[in-house]
Amino acid sequence: MRHRRSLPRLGDRSTFKSSVTVFSSTNSFAIRDGVLVPSETPESPTRMLSALTSRDAVVAAMVEYDTLGQAAFLSKYGFGEARSYFLVHDGKEYDSKAITGVAYKNQHGTLLGAHDFSGGEATVRRKLRSLGFEVRSERNPSWVRDEVILALDLYMRFGAIGKTHPEVIQLSEILNGLPIHTDTRFRSDFRNPNGVGMKLSNFLALDPAYAGAGLKAVSRLDEIVWEEFHNDPERLAILAAAIRLGATMEVVEIPVDDEDEAQEGRILTRLHKSRERNQKLVAKRKAQRRAECGGALSCEACGFDFVVKYGERGDGFAECHHKIPLAESGDTTTRLEDLAILCANCHRMVHVRKPMLAVDELKSLIGNL
Numbered sequence: 001m002r003h004r005r006s007l008p009r010l011g012d013r014s015t016f017k018s019s020v021t022v023f024s025s026t027n028s029f030a031i032r033d034g035v036l037v038p039s040e041t042p043e044s045p046t047r048m049l050s051a052l053t054s055r056d057a058v059v060a061a062m063v064e065y066d067t068l069g070q071a072a073f074l075s076k077y078g079f080g081e082a083r084s085y086f087l088v089h090d091g092k093e094y095d096s097k098a099i100t101g102v103a104y105k106n107q108h109g110t111l112l113g114a115h116d117f118s119g120g121e122a123t124v125r126r127k128l129r130s131l132g133f134e135v136r137s138e139r140n141p142s143w144v145r146d147e148v149i150l151a152l153d154l155y156m157r158f159g160a161i162g163k164t165h166p167e168v169i170q171l172s173e174i175l176n177g178l179p180i181h182t183d184t185r186f187r188s189d190f191r192n193p194n195g196v197g198m199k200l201s202n203f204l205a206l207d208p209a210y211a212g213a214g215l216k217a218v219s220r221l222d223e224i225v226w227e228e229f230h231n232d233p234e235r236l237a238i239l240a241a242a243i244r245l246g247a248t249m250e251v252v253e254i255p256v257d258d259e260d261e262a263q264e265g266r267i268l269t270r271l272h273k274s275r276e277r278n279q280k281l282v283a284k285r286k287a288q289r290r291a292e293c294g295g296a297l298s299c300e301a302c303g304f305d306f307v308v309k310y311g312e313r314g315d316g317f318a319e320c321h322h323k324i325p326l327a328e329s330g331d332t333t334t335r336l337e338d339l340a341i342l343c344a345n346c347h348r349m350v351h352v353r354k355p356m357l358a359v360d361e362l363k364s365l366i367g368n369l
């Protein structure tokens with residue numbers, strides 16, 4: 001059926017023939033004998049969206065999305081990432097417009113492309129809701145390294161267990177209690193057992209021991225953590241235990257940048273920094289260092305002394321480094337002998353790559369041992 005509405009006459013322009021098509025942001029028209037009429041191909045996009053009536057077509061689009069992974073799916077069909085609305089299905093989030101466009105193709109044979117939508121994402125949301133799907137306007141925050149470590153640890157011990165398994169339910173509770181996504185307003189489905197179960201099944205795609213196809217919704221971070229730990233489940237278990245322990249400890253609020261997070265995960269990095277900023281202990285260690293060095297507060301690795309370089313401004317300045325990684329000690333009390341006095345450069349170099357260097361290793365690296 002043709003889309004009808006009253007249209008402006010363009011006057012007597014008999015030179016125009018029926019072949020000219022004009023696109024507007026909402027509809028497309030053809031000029032036929034000098035009169036604008038709705039064109040038949042392409043049809044009005046709004047009308048095309050209303051022709052999407054098959055729930056199965058939407059589900060099929062999500063299955064393809066899962067198989068290809070988000071990036072490949074979006075690029076195959078020429079869509080960008082959704083900005084405002086996400087289709088939520090089985091604990092996973094999908095770019096709503098791309099799914100809708102591909103669902104239309106599944107039902108009618110032609111893709112509803114990224115530029116064929118008239119009403120923007122709000123129209124897409126209405127359509128998907130009318131088909132019985134849940135559409136939300138906020139994404140859950142991406143998994144960070146600490147969370148992936150905990151999930152992989154569970155996978156290594158139990159495999160891809162599902163949302164009803166007690167261990168999955170427990171991990172869901174732990175993830176909800178981690179001091180990581182504290183700036184995010186949590187939604188009821190944040191890291192719920194369903195989402196945790198989906199995360200575990202992601203590892204199947206990376207696991208050569210698994211014969212099936214596996215979901216391809218694997219993130220780069222999933223791959224990195226898998227590569228790092230799948231041959232070393234013991235170290236993984238120790239680190240996971242330390243993260244769980246560290247998560248329950250009171251720490252000073254210290255921002256952790258991406259570079260730090262890439263190493264020990266946010267919780268242990270923050271805990272490490274927090275221990276290095278225990279003011280009483282740091283003051284004691286600095287006094288001890290001065291006593292060892294005849295009054296100077298020099299770097300234990302390279303000997304740099306801030307007061308020598310910067311004069312009065314550098315007096316009393318040095319960083320304090322905690323030598324025992326929490327993942328090794330499993331112990332949360334800080335002793336004076338665990339602290340080393342380092343200059344800012346040496347401290348950075350100790351932490352810049354994993355594993356963290358021992359102070360003596362750094363000394364030998366710079367030929368100062």
Ligand SMILES: [Zn+2]
Pocket residue numbers: 299300301302303304342343344345346347
């Ligand atoms: Zn130094």
Ligand SMILES: [Zn+2]
Pocket residue numbers: 272276320321322347350351
């Ligand atoms: Zn340190």
